Amino acid sequence: MSVLFDRIALIGIGLIGSSLAHDIRRLGLTKEIVVATRSADTLKRAEELGLGDRYTTSSADAVRDADLIIVSVPVGASESVAKEIAGSLKPGAIVTDVGSTKASVIAQMQPHMPDTVHFIPGHPLAGTEKSGPDAGFPGLFEGRWCIFTPVAGTAETALKRLRGFWEALGSKVDEMDAEHHDKVLAIVSHLPHIIAYNIVGTADDLETVTESEVIKYSASGFRDFTRLAASDPTMWRDVCLHNRDAILEMLARFSEDLAYLQRAIRWGEGDKIFELFTRTRAIRRSIVQAGQDVDAPDFGRPHALDKK
Amino acid sequence: MSVLFDRIALIGIGLIGSSLAHDIRRLGLTKEIVVATRSADTLKRAEELGLGDRYTTSSADAVRDADLIIVSVPVGASESVAKEIAGSLKPGAIVTDVGSTKASVIAQMQPHMPDTVHFIPGHPLAGTEKSGPDAGFPGLFEGRWCIFTPVAGTAETALKRLRGFWEALGSKVDEMDAEHHDKVLAIVSHLPHIIAYNIVGTADDLETVTESEVIKYSASGFRDFTRLAASDPTMWRDVCLHNRDAILEMLARFSEDLAYLQRAIRWGEGDKIFELFTRTRAIRRSIVQAGQDVDAPDFGRPHALDKK
Structure with missing residues (x-):
């Protein structure tokens, strides 16, 4: 795989941030990964895990000269990150995020983004119930969807570049409006x-x-x-x-x-109950057929005899 | 493993019945498995799968001379099965079931049970989302709980025999009242x-x-x-x-x-939400510690890279 962005800044290094770090490294998508997180303890752990090339507790420092900035923080922290990084962004950089809500993230971040950068809200539909920098792993995004909710006037070239990035991770990309x-x-x-x-x-x-x-x-x-x-x-x-x-x-x-x-x-009213309970089976089948879940009984959980 | 009952009749051969058949055979717990189900198609399938030694659509025929009868039918069918088998039960036989509700099963079955047999309501907490005779597999009950809800006056010796049967399948047995x-x-x-x-x-x-x-x-x-x-x-x-x-x-x-x-x-009210969302994490940890679920992220579902 070839370098897609010379320098990538990861703001936030939880499950999603650290999984991104694993994949970016594995696939050689950048020359330098800069990891930023507000917590000194989390940053230290990220360094122990070797998730980046450079580490800082300052988001502003992290984004300087970065070509792609990925904000992976709880959505309620989006505005404070946007404010912090706004003055240090390199012209032409792409700023994206991974938040689970999009209208709110846009409302929090867009007003702070300088006109010289491309702000593209995004949401990879991937994850597990685990959290923190130790929870990340390579391949988390493969076969999963990533949804962009671009704001009006977003440059096609920037969208295409970011799409190429997620596709390199194995994701399929969709676009829709934030609402x-x-x-x-x-x-x-x-x-x-x-x-x-x-x-x-x-x-x-x-x-x-x-x-x-x-x-x-x-x-x-x-x-x-x-x-x-x-x-x-x-x-x-x-x-x-x-x-x-x-x-x-x-x-x-x-x-x-x-x-x-x-x-x-x-x-x-057994008939009403039965009607609902029958209808829902079909949805499960469609999900399995679409490759969005395993067909193995019980999610393929190991049963006792498997271990022997 | 040694023979625990000379002849076992399985009434109903869905997920639970067929899993029982696999285990009884695998562990050599009987000399003869008799499979009964009302549906001729299901019975034919059970025979193709080799789940029993003898096959019949008549529950009454199946239970004749059986030492252990396990009723594995939807709980709403319990009374009709009880009526059907009542007159053919061998004195001293143990009749049990696997139904998910117990007060209702007792109300449906007990009045029909002759005094000469031991009726012990039971419920193995095991299963998958699949159903039918093809869904069964050996080891389903291993490490899982089986709950007995004995009625008043049940003979200790019969309870002990049935407990031994479930323990042979790897289950842990609990007793409590039906309510x-x-x-x-x-x-x-x-x-x-x-x-x-x-x-x-x-x-x-x-x-x-x-x-x-x-x-x-x-x-x-x-x-x-x-x-x-x-x-x-x-x-x-x-x-x-x-x-x-x-x-x-x-x-x-x-x-x-x-x-x-x-x-x-x-x-x-973020604090109220946060309080609940934190409390529930602890329960998950306890379930994993108790060996009742896997600790692997996402139930251990295979991720894309695992397959390569």
Whole structure:
């Protein structure tokens, strides 16, 4: 693979930032990776892991002379990063981000971006429930989608360059407007996380069922939810606060549907229940066919005999 | 392993029944496995798979001279099976089941059981989202819990024999009363499935987000729910209808908690959101420590580079 950007600055070095570092290095996409994070401890860990060529706690320092800047911080920190780096950006540089909400990130960052740079909001739909610089790994983005939500007037050449970068990581790139992105993500990502956090909280609060019972018997369904509910609390708090309207809309629909199902359970309407439970199977099949999940039973979790 | 029962009758040969067949054979726990199911097609498939030694569409025939009878049918079919087999049971036989709800199964089966047999309701907490005789595999029960909910007056010797059977499959056995079982399972299993079915239904019904978008971008959280929502619709309809009160109680608590979280999102109360999202992480850790889930990120799903 050839060098696509002479110098890349990674602002934030959590799961996404560190996975980017692994891939950029592995694929030789740059001559120099500069890693910046506000926490001295995290920066030290990133250095121990050898994720960059240079390390700094100053975002402003990091972006100086960088050709591509990737901001990978909780979305609530977007504005402060934008303010910090604005005065140090090299003309012609591309500034992008990986935030899970896009209208809010645009509102926070765009006003601070000088006209001399290309600001392209982006969102790679990839991750795990782990967080921090140790959580990153090469190949995280391969086969996954990355969504750009370009603002009006974005130069085609810059879009093409950034698209080439994500494609080099193995991603497929889509473009849509920020409002639509935020609605799509509210249902495919934000609502599932919120529901997972919520049900785990409900289970934790029961008086009649002990926590140890919940844990012992979790393989019967519950454990699936605990994975999403183990995701980074800061990141997800910020998502809730910064995609509020779309999330509230999806929550309202979810609750409405749940009330319908609950009523069917109360009144013993087996046909209504059966209809829903049948319809949802088809969606699973489509997801597996689209290569977005494994077909192996139980997500391919190892069963006892596999280990022997 | 030694023969524990001379003849075992499996009534129902879906995921659980067929997994039992694999293990009973593999471990040599009986001299003869008799497979019974009402559907001639399913029976034929079971025979093609070599799951038993004898095959019949008559449960009454199957249980004749059997020392252990395991009923693995949707819980709504429990009473009709009990009626069918009642007159053919051998004195001293143990009759057990694997149903996900226990008070209802006891109410359906116990009145029909002759005094000469030992009826011991049971529930192995194991499974995948697949169903039918092809879905079974050896080792499904290893390391998982099996819960007995014995009725008053059950002979200790019979309990001990059945416990030995499940332990031979690698399961750990617990005992509790049926009402408590139904409450525990409502939170660890029934609610997660219902919520998963519901959210997949909500996503399917949106007008502003297309189904193809939901599928393409599902790796960002949604796909986790589609696994549970791909479970057998008949089985889960019956669970809803036969554990109604405990499920409605858990649904009410879940909805109450969700309303609280929704309000916190609406009013931007980041501290409340953060508190919940932090608390739930600890539960995940406990589940992994208890050996009830893998610690590998993303359930150990293969990532793109693993395949190369």
